[in-house]
Amino acid sequence: xxxxxxxxxxxxxxxxxxxxxxxxxxxxxxxxxxxxxxxxxxxxxxxxxxxxxxxxxxxxxxxxxxxxxxxxxxxxxxxxxxxxxxxxxxxxxxxxxxxxxxxxxxxxxxxxxxxxxxxxxxxxxxxxxxxxxxxxxxxxxxxxxxxxxxxxxxxxxxxxxxxx
Amino acid sequence: xxxxxxxxxxxxxxxxxxxxxxxxxxxxxxxxxxxxxxxxxxxxxxxxxxxxxxxxxxxxxxxxxxxxxxxxxxxxxxxxxxxxxxxxxxxxxxxxxxxxxxxxxxxxxxxxxxxxxxxxxxxxxxxxxxxxxxxxxxxxxxxxxxxxxxxxxxxxxxxxxxxxxxxxxxxxxxxxxxxxxxxxxxxxxxxxxxxxxxxxxxxxxxxxxxxxxxxxxxxxxxxxxxxxxxxxxxxxxxxxxxxxxxxxxxxxxxxxxxxxxxxxxxxxxxxxxxxx
Numbered sequence: 001x002x003x004x005x006x007x008x009x010x011x012x013x014x015x016x017x018x019x020x021x022x023x024x025x026x027x028x029x030x031x032x033x034x035x036x037x038x039x040x041x042x043x044x045x046x047x048x049x050x051x052x053x054x055x056x057x058x059x060x061x062x063x064x065x066x067x068x069x070x071x072x073x074x075x076x077x078x079x080x081x082x083x084x085x086x087x088x089x090x091x092x093x094x095x096x097x098x099x100x101x102x103x104x105x106x107x108x109x110x111x112x113x114x115x116x117x118x119x120x121x122x123x124x125x126x127x128x129x130x131x132x133x134x135x136x137x138x139x140x141x142x143x144x145x146x147x148x149x150x151x152x153x154x155x156x157x158x159x160x161x162x163x164x
Numbered sequence: 165x166x167x168x169x170x171x172x173x174x175x176x177x178x179x180x181x182x183x184x185x186x187x188x189x190x191x192x193x194x195x196x197x198x199x200x201x202x203x204x205x206x207x208x209x210x211x212x213x214x215x216x217x218x219x220x221x222x223x224x225x226x227x228x229x230x231x232x233x234x235x236x237x238x239x240x241x242x243x244x245x246x247x248x249x250x251x252x253x254x255x256x257x258x259x260x261x262x263x264x265x266x267x268x269x270x271x272x273x274x275x276x277x278x279x280x281x282x283x284x285x286x287x288x289x290x291x292x293x294x295x296x297x298x299x300x301x302x303x304x305x306x307x308x309x310x311x312x313x314x315x316x317x318x319x320x321x322x323x324x325x326x327x328x329x330x331x332x333x334x335x336x337x338x339x340x341x342x343x344x345x346x347x348x349x350x351x352x353x354x355x356x357x358x359x360x361x362x363x364x365x366x367x368x369x370x371x372x373x374x375x376x377x378x379x380x381x382x383x384x385x386x387x388x389x390x391x392x393x394x395x396x397x398x399x400x401x402x403x404x405x406x407x408x409x410x411x412x413x414x415x416x417x418x419x420x421x422x423x424x425x426x427x428x429x430x431x432x433x434x435x436x437x438x439x440x
Binding site: 017018020021022023024025026029030031033035036037038049050051052054055057058061062063064065066067068069070071072073074075076077080081084088113116117119120122123124125126127131135136139 | 175178185187188193211277287314327
C-alpha cells in the first residue's frame with residue numbers, strides 16, 4: 001500500500017517537472033506562467049516530512065540556480081525554506097480543502113519569490129516592488145490554479161481527500 | 165499527527181541545507197559558474213533539451229501559420245491568433261537582421277525560466293559547439309540585449325542589460341557625445357531603464373536622441389542601438405550629466421536572439437530595416 005502511494009506521488013512530481021520544461025514555454029509570458037517546478041516541490045511537501053521536504057527544496061533550488069545564475073545560492077535557500085515550511089505547515093495547520101490548498105500554492109510562490117529577490121539583492125527599488133506586487137502575484141495565481149487542477153486530477157494517486 | 169511534527173533529524177536537515185545555501189551564496193563566482201554548468205550539463209540536460217524542442221515547435225507553428233495564411237485566405241481568420249502573429253513578426257525581423265549582419269554570428273532560442281530574476285540573466289540554447297564564447301554580444305532586431313557570461317557545450321548564460329553588472333560604452337548618432345550606460349533604478353511601474361553616465365556638461369542631449377554602442381574595447385562593436393534619451397537623471401554642475409535612457413531591446417518578450425561570434429566593425433547599417 002505504502003509503495004503504491006510513493007509511486008503515485010513520484011509519477012505526479014515527475015510529470016510536473018517535465019511539464020515545466022515542455023508546456024510552460026506555451027503558456028504566455030514567462031513572468032506570469034505557472035511554476036510547475038515549485039508545484040512539484042509543494043505537492044511532494046504535502047506528503048513528506050519537513051526534513052525530506054527541505055532536502056527536496058534544496059535540490060530544486062540547485063536546479064533553479066543553475067538555470068538562472070543571477071545570485072547563486074538564493075534559489076537553494078528559498079526553495080529549502082519553502083519546502084520545509086510547506087511540509088511543517090501542512091502537518092499542523094492545513095485542512096484538505098480546495099481554497100486552502102489554492103492559498104497554500106499561492107503562498108509558496110510568493111514566499112519563494114520574496115526570498116529569492118531579497119536574499120539575492122540584485123533587484124531593488126521600483127523594480128522590486130513591481131516584481132513582487134504584480135508578476136509574483138500573477139504567477140502565484142496561475143500556479144495556484146494549476147496546483148488545484150493537479151490535485152483534483154491526481155487526488156487518488158496523491159491520496160488527498162479534498163473537501164470543497 | 166504527532167509523527168508529522170519536526171523531529172531532530174528534520175531540523176538538522178533543514179539547518180544543513182540552509183548552511184550549504186549560504187556558503188554557495190558567498191562562494192567565488194568561478195566555482196559557482198562551474199557548479200551551475202555541471203548541473204546544466206548533467207541533471208538538467210534532458211529537461212533543457214525538452215524545453216528547446218518546445219521552443220522550436222512553437223517557432224515552427226508560427227512559421228506554418230504564416231505559410232497557411234499566405235496560401236489560403238479562408239484560413240486567415242482562424243489562424244490570425246495574436247500570439248502567433250507576433251511571434252511570426254519577431255522571427256521575420258530576426259531573419260532580416262540575420263541577413264544584414266556582416267560579421268559571423270549564430271541565432272539561439274531563449275530558454276526563459278520561472279525564477280523572479282529571469283531577465284537579469286538569460287539561458288540561451290547555443291554554446292561552445294556553435295562557436296559561442298564568453299563576452300560575445302547578444303542582439304535582437306531592436307538592439308543590444310546583453311553579453312555572454314559563461315558557456316557550456318550546448319548552452320550559454322547571458323548577462324542582460326537590467327543586471328547590475330551590465331555596462332557598455334555609448335555614443336550619440338552623430339558621434340559627438342560619449343558615455344557609459346548602466347541599469348537605472350529610476351524606472352517605476354515595471355519600466356526598466358538604463359542610465360547614460362559621464363556625458364560632458366556642455367554637451368546637452370535632447371529627449372529622443374538615439375544612442376549606439378561606441379565600439380570602445382573588445383566586447384561590443386560600434387553602431388548597435390542601445391536606446392533613446394528620455395530626460396536628465398542627474399548632474400554635477402559644470403562637470404557632467406547623466407541621462408535616463410529608454411532601452412531599445414526588452415528581455416521579457418524576446419524568444420530568439422543573435423550572438424555575435426567575432427564582433428568587429430560598425431554594425432549601424434544592419435539595424436536599418438528596409439522601408440523604414
